[in-house]
Amino acid sequence: MAEILAAGVALKPALALLRAGDVVAIPTETVYGLAGDATNGIGVARIFEAKGRPRFNPLIAHVADMAMAEHIGLFDRLSESLALAFWPGPLTLVLPQRPGNGIHPLVTAGLDTIALRMPRGFGRDLIANLGRPIAAPSANSSGRISATTAQAVAADLGDRIRLVVNGGATPVGLESTIVKAEGGRLRLLRPGGIAAGEIEAAVGMALLRGGSAGIEAPGMLASHYAPDAAVRLDARTVAQDEALLGFGDRRAEGWQHAAAFRNLSQSGDLREAATNLFAHMQELDRVGARAIAVEPIPSDGLGEAINDRLSRAAAPRDNPAPAA
Structure with missing residues (x-):
């Protein structure tokens, strides 16, 4: 070890x-x-x-x-x-x-x-x-x-x-x-x-x-940053067998019954959300839920990078082709 x-x-x-x-x-x-x-x-x-x-x-x-x-x-x-x-x-x-x-x-x-x-x-x-x-x-x-x-x-x-x-x-x-x-x-x-x-x-x-010719740099694979659980983006509702990754102060419907809940930033601060992203995903993944539902995150500022990581985490995992 x-x-x-x-x-x-x-x-x-x-x-x-x-x-x-x-x-x-x-x-x-x-x-x-x-x-x-x-x-x-x-x-x-x-x-x-x-x-x-x-x-x-x-x-x-x-x-x-x-x-x-x-x-x-x-x-x-x-x-x-x-x-x-x-x-x-x-x-x-x-x-x-x-x-x-x-x-x-x-x-x-x-x-x-x-x-x-x-x-x-x-x-x-x-x-x-x-x-x-x-x-x-x-x-x-x-x-x-x-x-x-x-x-x-x-x-x-x-x-x-x-x-x-x-x-x-x-x-x-x-x-x-x-x-x-x-x-x-x-x-x-x-x-x-x-x-x-x-x-x-x-x-x-x-x-x-985006790139102009296949994989030009690290982090361009379509599937990347993936937990064991499936990842579902832009969740407006959450099921009991799903964990919930939240953002801000407005919750997805049914959030009280989620298998587990973590909030990237209660105040909606994208820098705080970026800092918490991977650690919170790991914590939710350890719960063993079927999927991690992710509340909508704005795409401005650091939100672009956060959504990039989440979209790759949610991508099909049996295809190593580069992202478009």
């Missing part, structure tokens, strides 16, 4: 594992990540093995500073302006790869682009001390609910990894927003911890939605 160590004492053992080509679960501001040395094929392969992740699904490479980022990817003017505005933070940029960057091909799943992010806190310190970028997808079994606490990581992956670094509950609670610059425009590949409107305000242009 994985050892859980507080972030304040975990740096040296985490570094030892990474240098040995092993993996370690670490806290970031978004969700917990399963980290491996992005230049080490054995370490990257162990990420895929521990998660049960399809090899065609690329990983995000995490960097400590702009010098490391510019060694890996080729920055255009728009991408550089976004990095300056939002790094370190929950924004991932998809860039053309710089030749000879040392990133193992497993990280990019054969693409000529690479997804880059600069995290805050323990992750950034870990990368700086390692001196190399790390690949770090969410620390959970592939396709399942992302972990926002060390305990959730251990419950899922504890028999497959050796160390979980405990940094407390993650403050953002959703994965990073992924953006790709293309022909002088910006394309939103995955909504996440930074709302699209914040990015549009920073660059003074509207974001295009």
Whole structure:
């Protein structure tokens, strides 16, 4: 079973594992990540093995500073302006790869682009001390609910990894927003911890939605973030054999008889809802209800990312095709 160590004492053992080509679960501001040395094929392969992740699904490479980022990817003017505005933070940029960057091909799943992010806190310190970028997808079994606490990581992956670094509950609670610059425009590949409107305000242009050619970045599989229970969206009523995931102060009809109830935000605060999303889904899933009914959530601001995660959780689970 994985050892859980507080972030304040975990740096040296985490570094030892990474240098040995092993993996370690670490806290970031978004969700917990399963980290491996992005230049080490054995370490990257162990990420895929521990998660049960399809090899065609690329990983995000995490960097400590702009010098490391510019060694890996080729920055255009728009991408550089976004990095300056939002790094370190929950924004991932998809860039053309710089030749000879040392990133193992497993990280990019054969693409000529690479997804880059600069995290805050323990992750950034870990990368700086390692001196190399790390690949770090969410620390959970592939396709399942992302972990926002060390305990959730251990419950899922504890028999497959050796160390979980405990940094407390993650403050953002959703994965990073992924953006790709293309022909002088910006394309939103995955909504996440930074709302699209914040990015549009920073660059003074509207974001295009969706990818242009299959899977271009992590988090684009049609089915993802799924609990054991089925997920039913925009619920106006709830049955006794369903758990209820609420939002705001107006309840679905029959909510008193739900198998269990959690409210993402009683006050209707989307940032609070984003922080609570995965933890509340895990709590409701443990009840063993037939389904989780989800009350309507507005799609503005961070609501776009919340609804993206919920729609993928509700998608059919026997089809690994990318989302449209």
